[in-house]
Amino acid sequence: MTTLGAVYLPQFPPERLRSVATAADQAGLEELWLWEDCFLQGGIATMAAALAWTERVRVGMGLLPVPLRNVAATAMEVAALDRYFPGRACVGIGHGVQDWMGQVGARVESPVTLLREYADALRALLSGERVTVKGRYVSLDGVRLDWPPPATPPIFAGGIGPRSLRLCGEIADGTIVTGGSSPDDLRRVRALVDEGRDRRATGAGDPHTIVVYVHAATGPTAAQRLAAERARWGYDSMEGRAIAGDAERFAEAIAGWVAAGADTVVLQPTVDEPDPEGFVRFVGEEVRPLVP
Template sequence: MAASRLGILLLSTTAPERIGQMSARCEDLGFDEVWLAEDYFFYGGFNAAAQALAATGRIRVGLGVISCVARHPAATAMEIASLERSFPGRLLPGIGHGVPAWVAQMGLTPKSPMRALTEAVTGIRTLLTSSEPFTTEGEYFTFRDVALFHPPGGEVPLYLGVIGAKGCELAGRIADGNVLSVLAPTEYVTWARDLGQRGMAAAGRSGTFSVPTYVLTAVDEDRDRARRAVRESLAFYLDAIGPTPLTGAIGINDTVAELAAGGFAALVDGMPDEWVDRLAICGTPDEVAKRIEQYWAAGADSVVLSPQPADTVGSQLELIAAEVLPRLSR
């Protein structure tokens, strides 16, 4: 896949019946990718990906990410293979831990999330690449003479969706890329990509390590209005996940913790404008185009825009296509 791609994230609040239509519109407007999120309990990831793929002919469709414990890896491999055969070369599947609260609601919390993720992804790759029946007894997943009746016709890239240093390196050892969460500044993108490449080298693997990066986005001729459009979404995520390596990459974890102690409202009111500028892509069309190129330069081969606020996605898509895409230097 070529570098410097631009995608759109269709949030989990998108009605399932609109996914095909919106994906087709993204393709018509000139975007390279559509990404979907299997957030529990909104729309189903594989169903949504099938709708997006069926409604389009060129655009790649990313699924970032499904929980490794929500389905048995053999069933996940079967779903991936079916979509790859139906829409060759256009599916970008991602696998992660899953949001802990949602996983706990299903009683699926593993004692060792990293072990569960490793077993799942290793099993999925084995089934996608080998025609021989696969048998193994893992700590979390068992395979007994499992083989896909309809294996994929070509190679399918597998992505992780992890944040910490160990996870980022693991992504390079067992996957082809890492889907980076919203709140990732450019400094984190470079750090995560370097760790992934280090993991690939340690595992003796060759190829390019991909880091598609989700970024909250708002475009407006009024820069302050664009900032306001992403501010509450940033506060929501900071309140939900607190200090992480994402925010640690720009040295704000202590302040994030202090503000988060006061809850969402404290984050909205106390968040410096600098955070908005570094954790999101917002501003005038010229400013947004420059920020996208900064993410590409930092190593994000795909920048996946998440238009904000969510109820303005349609108009934001049109504005980005008309005013931002022509300003990009690719």
């Protein structure tokens, strides 16, 4: 069964998150995804708030930029969220936008090396292990969480280049694929992720969830808003990158990404979406029943 979600963009005011999260929860939406884009809204704070205001919707973070956080601090936060809200927090990690990482003095020479070291240490900490490691970027000396999760939660990762996508398949339980990826793009991503999965020392046959963001708009101004989104992201065209129209059109288009390998399709509204609460209700109440 395909999982369906929506994004609460960090460009929306923080004080509006509560009404959108509760609308998603009430509409039966399965997942609400948040972003930690610099310098908008903090990822862990927004996740905790959204989870506390809701009862059943899973809340994803895609992605936490690892150069900004010591891995022990991230493990403490993720463990706390998992114990407060069992099974409802989905945390993804990634390189972060390199220009932003440079602005805060956190840019590293090898983002791929950092992400590998970070993911390995994070998984070990969340598994309750006492971790001692001295890598190129990650260094821990006998660190163990006093309150690890009862079971190790899944770790998602994201990237864009081939090396990063192979690494996601190797180190993570799921890969988050950026918006603007067509079904054909997704097939190429899935192939690279699968190459990484083949490299795993253990658990190569374990399930690996592919989460893809898809630009989406509905209502009378949908076409105009997606045109503005095209310019904002610098796409040559929105053909195959976005969905516009009614619920039937959404369901038909979503099937294309599912056929290309998506397990979870997360609909990404435009930054000028006039009704974020209405958008998540539309996805949960009208689109969800049409998607197998």
